Amino acid sequence: xxxGLKINKGAQEAVRELLCSLLESGRVxxxxxxxxxxxxxxxxxxxxxxxxxAFVADGAALPFLPFxxxxxxxxxxRLTLKGSLAGPVAAVxxxxxxxxxxxxxxxxxxxxxxxxxxxxxCGGVYPLDVGANGGLEERxxxxxxxxxxxxxxxxxxxxxxxxVHFVPENADITVALVGEExxxxxxxxxxxxxxxxxxxxxxxxxxxxxxxGELETEPIQRSHSQRAAYREELFxxxxxxxxxxxxxxxxxxxxxxxxxxxPICYCSLCYFDSQDCEYLPEIYESExxxxxxxxxxxxxxxxxxxxxxxxxxxxxxxxxxxxxxPADIPVSTIFSKVGTSVQALFDYQPGxxxxxxxxxMTFEEEELAQVAT
Amino acid sequence: xxxxxxxxxxxxxxxxWCAYTAADTAGVSRLQMPPSVMxxxxxxxxxxxxxxxxxxxxxxxxxxxxxxxxxxxxHYQKGNFHARRRAAMLKSIFETLxxxxxxxxxxxxxxxxxxxxxxxxxxxxxxxxxxxxxxxxWDEVFL
Numbered sequence: 001x002x003x004g005l006k007i008n009k010g011a012q013e014a015v016r017e018l019l020c021s022l023l024e025s026g027r028v029x030x031x032x033x034x035x036x037x038x039x040x041x042x043x044x045x046x047x048x049x050x051x052x053x054a055f056v057a058d059g060a061a062l063p064f065l066p067f068x069x070x071x072x073x074x075x076x077x078r079l080t081l082k083g084s085l086a087g088p089v090a091a092v093x094x095x096x097x098x099x100x101x102x103x104x105x106x107x108x109x110x111x112x113x114x115x116x117x118x119x120x121x122c123g124g125v126y127p128l129d130v131g132a133n134g135g136l137e138e139r140x141x142x143x144x145x146x147x148x149x150x151x152x153x154x155x156x157x158x159x160x161x162x163x164v165h166f167v168p169e170n171a172d173i174t175v176a177l178v179g180e181e182x183x184x185x186x187x188x189x190x191x192x193x194x195x196x197x198x199x200x201x202x203x204x205x206x207x208x209x210x211x212x213g214e215l216e217t218e219p220i221q222r223s224h225s226q227r228a229a230y231r232e233e234l235f236x237x238x239x240x241x242x243x244x245x246x247x248x249x250x251x252x253x254x255x256x257x258x259x260x261x262x263p264i265c266y267c268s269l270c271y272f273d274s275q276d277c278e279y280l281p282e283i284y285e286s287e288x289x290x291x292x293x294x295x296x297x298x299x300x301x302x303x304x305x306x307x308x309x310x311x312x313x314x315x316x317x318x319x320x321x322x323x324x325x326p327a328d329i330p331v332s333t334i335f336s337k338v339g340t341s342v343q344a345l346f347d348y349q350p351g352x353x354x355x356x357x358x359x360x361m362t363f364e365e366e367e368l369a370q371v372a373t
Numbered sequence: 374x375x376x377x378x379x380x381x382x383x384x385x386x387x388x389x390w391c392a393y394t395a396a397d398t399a400g401v402s403r404l405q406m407p408p409s410v411m412x413x414x415x416x417x418x419x420x421x422x423x424x425x426x427x428x429x430x431x432x433x434x435x436x437x438x439x440x441x442x443x444x445x446x447x448h449y450q451k452g453n454f455h456a457r458r459r460a461a462m463l464k465s466i467f468e469t470l471x472x473x474x475x476x477x478x479x480x481x482x483x484x485x486x487x488x489x490x491x492x493x494x495x496x497x498x499x500x501x502x503x504x505x506x507x508x509x510x511w512d513e514v515f516l
Contacts (some may be wrong), residue, residue, distance in 0.1 A: 240471030309423035341469045363454035
């Protein structure tokens with residue numbers, strides 16, 4: 001049974017204080033968390049805090065704000081791309097961001113060393129435009145009310161409402177949020193790894209009573225089945241068939257923003273941005289001659305199908321791609337749907353186990369006999 | 374004018390060490406084969422990036438054939454095992470998105486000495502694709 005701590009403070013407050021104590025005691029050199037940037041027009045962004053005063057000032061740190069300005073998995077990869085950090089850094093991330101980071105570590109794009117990973121059961125996040133247009137604050141009371149009941153607010157992103165992996169894997173410390181009715185006054189956190197326990201043990205300023213309990217409570221199971229049902233519904237709504245795909249992806253303006261924000265798309269030069277995708281005039285001409293027309297910029301369906309072929313096996317369904325799409329293509333819904341089937345084929349769950357190989361990088365001699373004919 | 378019989382355009386990615394040699398031998402031995410498979414020689418079936426297959430389909434190919442060495446006989450030990458996983462993944466993607474490309478895609482094992490088998494594969498697959506008719510995206514503008 002996992003060991004944990006109960007702190008007599010609201011969950012956000014307690015975690016903020018825990019991080020503050022970690023910083024003050026020098027147990028971590030920095031904290032990566034969502035924070036409000038300084039200035040009158042301060043927005044919310046992932047920030048690396050090294051100063052505990054700045055961390056608590058005016059509620060600058062917002063560890064569990066239901067908002068994802070970038071996938072923190074990609075940011076952690078960026079911090080540790082050239083090697084592990086010199087000193088320990090704590091990071092408060094969402095379960096999907098953690099999974100994305102694990103997938104990147106598997107691809108040698110980051111290191112887990114010197115990171116204290118703190119995550120929580122997740123009630124989803126609001127779309128970027130809600131946050132950008134100031135709609136976040138007014139929705140917060142509603143959001144937390146829903147989280148307490150183990151429900152998902154109807155305004156959060158569809159792919160979050162359909163997420164069945166909202167309990168984090170591989171976190172050192174897991175904060176229970178979903179279905180915790182008393183999260184305004186009580187904080188329950190689980191120390192999932194020895195690393196997590198070591199960081200917290202004997203920490204000055206931390207007053208909590210130890211507990212041992214299960215993270216998978218009844219409300220979590222209920223939420224899981226609700227979200228699974230919505231997932232079916234959402235996936236069933238994806239229009240399939242070539243004509244439908246052309247209609248959906250035909251709106252693509254070729255900005256490649258989905259690729260840019262995708263944590264799994266880590267190539268520094270994407271094939272679709274490379275010279276290989278620039279056609280010679282002869283090719284344009286021959287296409288024109290044959291078809292009597294050509295959609296410009298070309299390669300919309302090719303780009304999306306190609307990206308599916310490259311990342312669907314590791315797609316964690318974080319939803320960033322839909323958030324940034326200027327043409328309102330439900331990219332993440334399609335990617336989640338395809339990802340689910342490809343991952344089921346290889347019995348693989350991205351971000352679950354850092355030692356498990358990516359299915360396309362390994363094989364078994366006796367398998368898939370029906371594929372080759 | 375009499376309507377011409379439909380001859381599918383099939384892009385064949387053939388492994389240099391086996392299927393390509395088999396195709397070559399089949400030609401030299403004058404085995405009967407339809408002229409539908411356009412051969413792209415690759416060094417290994419594991420060299421075939423899924424993008425090659427997608428590109429072949431989206432540029433109007435009626436079918437795509439990837440042929441490599443039998444499992445356990447890869448010149449590079451394991452390239453064909455990777456090819457098999459990729460093929461399975463591609464088929465899964467096509468199926469989930471309701472694309473008939475899954476039926477127009479084939480992975481076959483043909484060793485260097487199996488020229489008659491290559492002719493069989495080429496004939497059989499051509500027939501299958503013929504039944505499916507021309508690719509519906511042949512003259513599609515939005516790709």
